[in-house]
Amino acid sequence: MTNILLPTDFSDNSKNAIRYTLHLYANEKCTFYILNSAKVIATRSASFSSKLGTTVLENSKRDLAALKDALQAEFTNKNHTFKIIASANDLDDAIEIFAEKYEIDLIVMGTKGATGAKEILFGSNTTKIFKKVTSCPILAIPENHTFVVPTQIGFPSDFNRYCDAKELHFLKKMAKLHDASIRIIHIHETERLSEQQEQNMTTLKQYLKEHKHSFHWIQNYTSKEKAIHEFIDEMQIEMLAMVQYSHGFIDRMLREPVIKKIGFHLKVPFLVIPE
Numbered sequence: 001m002t003n004i005l006l007p008t009d010f011s012d013n014s015k016n017a018i019r020y021t022l023h024l025y026a027n028e029k030c031t032f033y034i035l036n037s038a039k040v041i042a043t044r045s046a047s048f049s050s051k052l053g054t055t056v057l058e059n060s061k062r063d064l065a066a067l068k069d070a071l072q073a074e075f076t077n078k079n080h081t082f083k084i085i086a087s088a089n090d091l092d093d094a095i096e097i098f099a100e101k102y103e104i105d106l107i108v109m110g111t112k113g114a115t116g117a118k119e120i121l122f123g124s125n126t127t128k129i130f131k132k133v134t135s136c137p138i139l140a141i142p143e144n145h146t147f148v149v150p151t152q153i154g155f156p157s158d159f160n161r162y163c164d165a166k167e168l169h170f171l172k173k174m175a176k177l178h179d180a181s182i183r184i185i186h187i188h189e190t191e192r193l194s195e196q197q198e199q200n201m202t203t204l205k206q207y208l209k210e211h212k213h214s215f216h217w218i219q220n221y222t223s224k225e226k227a228i229h230e231f232i233d234e235m236q237i238e239m240l241a242m243v244q245y246s247h248g249f250i251d252r253m254l255r256e257p258v259i260k261k262i263g264f265h266l267k268v269p270f271l272v273i274p275e
Contacts, residue, residue: 001029002028002030002031002105002106003030003031003102004021004030004031004033004108005033005035005095005099005107006018006021006034007036007037007091007094007095007107008035008036009036009037010063010067013143014109015110016141016143016145017110017141018032018071020108020141020145021139022080023147024147024150025079025080025177026079029080030079030080030081031080031083032080032082033083033085033102034064034071034084035084035085035094035095036060036063037089037091038057038059038060039090057086061084061086064086067084091129092129092133095107095129095132095133096133099133099135100135106136106137107133107136107139108138108139108141109129109138109139109140110140110141111140111141111142111143111266130272133274134275135274136274137272137273137274138271138272139269140271140272142267142268145268145269150174150180150238150239150269151178151179151180151181151238152183152235152236152237153175153181153182153238153271154183154232154235154239155182155184155185155241155242156184156185156186156228157184157186157204158187158189158197159196159200159201159204161200163203163243165207167275168204170273171273172207172211174239176211179212180212180238180239182213183213183216183231183235183237184204184214184216185227185231186215186216186217187224187227188218188219229267232267237268238268238269239268239269240270240271241271241272242270242272243274243275
C-alpha cells in the first residue's frame with residue numbers, strides 16, 4: 001500500500017495535479033490523503049477569530065468531501081482509497097505533521113507556470129515545502145500538464161556526491177511504476193572526472209544495474225538549466241528527478257524564485273528526492 005498526500009486549495013491547478021497522480025498510480029493500491037489548509041489569520045477579537053476559524057474549517061471539510069465524491073465518480077478504481085484532512089495549520093506545517101502521522105510515501109503538488117514575461121519556478125508554498133519536508137519525495141506537476149505515461153525519467157548528476165540506497169530507492173520505485181528508463185545526465189565541467197566522481201558513478205551504476213538506464217554527457221556550453229531543458233526535449237523525457245542536496249542545484253534555484261531569461265520553467269513533472 002502506498003500512502004500519498006495531495007495538498008489542495010481547490011484550484012484547477014491543484015486538481016490537475018491530483019488527477020495526474022491518480023493516473024500515475026492507477027495500477028497501485030493507494031490511500032490518497034487530500035489535505036486543505038484552512039488557516040485563519042488571527043484578529044484582535046479572539047471570539048471573532050474563533051468563530052471565523054470554525055466557519056472556515058467547516059467550509060474546508062465540505063469542499064473536501066465534495067472533491068472526494070467528484071474524484072471517486074470520475075475514477076472508479078478499486079485500488080484507491082480516499083481520506084480527507086481539513087487542517088487549521090499553515091500548509092507547510094500541516095504537510096509536515098500529516099506526512100509523519102500517516103507515514104506518507106509521496107507528496108504531490110501543482111506548480112505555477114509563467115506569469116507575464118517572467119518564469120516562475122515555484123510558488124512560495126511549494127518552495128517552503130521543498131525545504132521543510134525531508135521525510136519523503138515531493139512530485140511537482142506543472143500547471144495544465146496532461147498525463148503521459150513516464151517511460152523516460154531524467155536524473156541529472158554531477159557525481160560529486162555519493163547517492164545512497166535510500167535516495168535511489170525513491171527513484172527506482174518511481175521508474176518501476178511504468179517500467180521507465182532512467183537517463184542519467186552529466187554536464188561536463190572538466191575534461192575528465194575526478195577519482196571521487198568515478199567512484200560515485202560506479203556506485204550509481206551498481207545501484208541501477210537491474211533497471212533500464214543509460215548515461216549521457218552534455219557539454220557545459222551554456223547554463224545548466226538550459227542544458228537540462230534541451231536534454232528533456234531531445235530525449236523526450238517525461239519526468240525529471242533530482243536529489244535535493246544542501247547547497248546543490250535545486251537549493252540554488254530555490255533561492256532565486258524568479259529566474260530571468262531562460263529560467264527553469266517546468267515542462268515535465270519534477271520529482272524532488274530528499275537527501
